[in-house]
Amino acid sequence: QVQLAESGGGYVQAGGSLRLSCAASGLAGRTFTDLGMGWFRQAPGKEREFVAAVSWTAALTPYADSVKGRFTISRDNVNRMVYLQMDNLKPEDTAVYYCAGREALITKATMPKQIDYWGQGTQVTVSS
Numbered sequence: 001q002v003q004l005a006e007s008g009g010g011y012v013q014a015g016g017s018l019r020l021s022c023a024a025s026g027l028a029g030r031t032f033t034d035l036g037m038g039w040f041r042q043a044p045g046k047e048r049e050f051v052a053a054v055s056w057t058a059a060l061t062p063y064a065d066s067v068k069g070r071f072t073i074s075r076d077n078v079n080r081m082v083y084l085q086m087d088n089l090k091p092e093d094t095a096v097y098y099c100a101g102r103e104a105l106i107t108k109a110t111m112p113k114q115i116d117y118w119g120q121g122t123q124v125t126v127s128s
Contacts, residue, residue, distance in 0.1 A: 001026050002035070002117040004099045009122030012089055016126070020084040022099030022119055030103075032080040033057070038106040039073065039084045040115070041095035041124075048098065052084060053106035062108045067093070089126045096121040 008020040020039065024032055038053030052063045052073040061073050072085040082099060099119035100106060106115070 001028070002030070002101055004101055004117055004119035006097065006099045006119040006122040009097060009124045011125045011127065014090055014126055014128050016089050017085070017087045018089065018124060020086070020097055020099075020122060020124075022082040022084075024080040024082070024101065027080070033077050034103060035101045035117075036104055036106040037075055037082045038100045038102075038110070038115075039082075039097055040100050040112060041093075041097045042121075043095040046095075048112045050106075050108055050110060051097070053100075053108075053110070054082065055105055060105070062106075064108065086124070089124075091126050091128045093124060094126050095124060097124050 003026040005023045033056045039051040040048050041051050042048040054061050054073045054075045070088045075082045098121045100115045101117035
């Protein structure tokens, strides 16, 4: 069973930066490049929403409009890691951030129910 483990969340003031990391394990015969990877987030009282994704070779990196130009997603296929660099953070970015894996591409249109693997989530809190 594929396992995803996030780290790097925390508390930051508006305008600050955080870097989230996601480590993949338990691939059991799959290769990391078989998985489309991405990040979703869920704020209190709201539905889980797409943030960013990265294709197998990182040729495609779609972003939600709300984070485009501020967040950067990347992946390291050798070490089976995915990263989300978040700059110029805003209070509305406050949410639990989840690493997501799918045995297909993840796009802006991908719904949470279409994700095959989830991390446990990491809290990001941005103060005004």
